[in-house]
Amino acid sequence: MKNIKNIKKYLKIGDILVIFLAVMFLIYITFLTWNKGKIIPDKAVIYVKGKVFQSVNLYENKHKILTLNGELGETQIEILNGKIRIKSDNSNKQICVKQGWISKVGEIAICAPNQISVKIEGRSNIYDSIVY
Amino acid sequence: MENQSQNHNQKIILQVSPKDQKIAFLTSIAIFLSLIDAAIPSPIPGVKPGLANIVILIVLQNYGIREAIWVNFLRVFSAAMLFGYFLSPSFFMSLFGAIFSLIGLYFCQKLLSAKYFGLVSFSIISAFLHMFGQLLLARLWLIPHDGVWLMSPLLFSAAAVFGLVNGIIAEKILE
Numbered sequence: 001m002k003n004i005k006n007i008k009k010y011l012k013i014g015d016i017l018v019i020f021l022a023v024m025f026l027i028y029i030t031f032l033t034w035n036k037g038k039i040i041p042d043k044a045v046i047y048v049k050g051k052v053f054q055s056v057n058l059y060e061n062k063h064k065i066l067t068l069n070g071e072l073g074e075t076q077i078e079i080l081n082g083k084i085r086i087k088s089d090n091s092n093k094q095i096c097v098k099q100g101w102i103s104k105v106g107e108i109a110i111c112a113p114n115q116i117s118v119k120i121e122g123r124s125n126i127y128d129s130i131v132y
Numbered sequence: 133m134e135n136q137s138q139n140h141n142q143k144i145i146l147q148v149s150p151k152d153q154k155i156a157f158l159t160s161i162a163i164f165l166s167l168i169d170a171a172i173p174s175p176i177p178g179v180k181p182g183l184a185n186i187v188i189l190i191v192l193q194n195y196g197i198r199e200a201i202w203v204n205f206l207r208v209f210s211a212a213m214l215f216g217y218f219l220s221p222s223f224f225m226s227l228f229g230a231i232f233s234l235i236g237l238y239f240c241q242k243l244l245s246a247k248y249f250g251l252v253s254f255s256i257i258s259a260f261l262h263m264f265g266q267l268l269l270a271r272l273w274l275i276p277h278d279g280v281w282l283m284s285p286l287l288f289s290a291a292a293v294f295g296l297v298n299g300i301i302a303e304k305i306l307e
Contacts, residue, residue, distance in 0.1 A: 010303035014249030018256050022292045025260075030285040 044084045044102075046077065047117045058082045058103070058120075070114030077118060089114050155191070155199055162187040162207040163214065170215065176283075178225070178266070179290045182259065182298060184211075185233070189251045189258075189302040197238050204230045221274055225266045232265025233258035251306070252299030259295030263287050 011019075046053045048068065056066070059082055066077040076087040083103040086096045089111050096111040102120055110117040165183040174180060184207055192200040208226050212218040236258045244253060267287065271280045 007300060010250065010300050010307075011252055012248055012250040014244060015252040015299070018249070018253040019292075019296065022256050022260065022295075026285065026289055026292060029288060033282050033284050 043121055044079070045119050045121055047119065049115045053116075056084070058084060068116065070111060070116040072114045075111065075114055075116050084118055084120070085109065086111060086116070086118060089116070151195070155195065155203060158187050158191055159203045159206045159210070162203055163211050166207060166211040167215070176286060176290070179287060181294050182262070185255065185258065185262075186298050186302045186305070188233075188237070189255055189299065190306060192237055192241065192254070193251060193302075193306060197234075197241055200237060201234050204234055224273075225269060228265040228269040229262040232268075233262035236261035250299070251302045252296060255299030255302065256292060256295035259291040259298070260288060263291040 043055055043057050045055045046066070046068070048070065053068065054066070056064075056079060058079060061079065062081065064079045065087065066079070068075050068077065070089060072090040075089040078085055078087040080101075083101040085101045086099070086109050088097060091097075091111060091113045096109050096114075096116075099109050102109055102118070105120050108117055108119045162184040165187065169180045169183050172181060184204075187207075188200050188204050191203045208223070208230050209218070212220075212223040212226065217223050237254055240249070240254045240257055267280060267284065271278070
């Protein structure tokens with residue numbers, strides 16, 4: 001406690017203001033740069049044969065099931081609580097079905113034989129990598 | 133520095149004023165502090181305590197912005213040449229940081245009344261600008277990818293902390 005009293009000796013009123021503004025600025029840039037894809041509502045884009053088929057809002061309905069026709073036949077895509085997954089398709093290995101739920105910006109579920117993929121896109125992007 | 137021609141033999145005596153000597157002395161302290169800076173290990177590359185800025189602040193307070201600019205640039209160039217990183221990316225980072233922080237100090241001195249704002253304000257503001265200048269150079273030249281801005285919260289937090297500490301140290305020395 002004594003140490004803090006000693007330090008206050010060197011701070012003028014304007015200094016306190018500057019410190020306060022600096023902290024505000026830090027909070028602001030933390031939200032600006034470290035908050036991608038979480039609070040901002042995301043949408044998922046469904047690609048069929050490489051082209052955008054439909055864009056769905058993940059938060060619009062609580063629960064929704066979409067049925068589309070891929071190369072191999074009927075494919076079901078399910079949206080629940082802001083997450084999306086490929087529920088069922090007619091592929092042999094069921095890789096995309098096994099992948100399960102995706103919800104973060106940048107995540108993709110790809111059904112290669114079916115030529116259907118679902119990608120989460122947000123209003124801003126998470127950076128894939130930083131090389132230092 | 134003043135030149136005086138003695139006679140037609142063109143003997144020139146350079147007179148160094150006491151003020152010049154003091155500034156040279158302070159510059160050498162700043163260079164020494166740069167050395168200590170470099171010796172302190174830091175978890176994040178590029179984040180340094182910036183101890184030389186303590187000297188810059190003291191020079192600003194006691195002599196003015198011109199002298200502070202002199203000392204800072206002399207420090208940047210000398211340290212770079214002494215420690216062997218002249219014209220390397222570190223040098224340019226150092227230079228950019230110095231330029232931006234000096235611009236900040238200039239405006240701080242003009243706009244902030246000394247009655248309410250002490251060296252701590254100057255230090256924090258110049259530390260932020262220093263960091264920003266370096267981030268900008270990194271973005272434009274070294275890492276041409278917007279990912280650099282992701283480092284901002286960490287880097288500016290460090291700038292805030294060290295700016296505060298350096299400002300307090302400078303005030304303490306001057307009391």
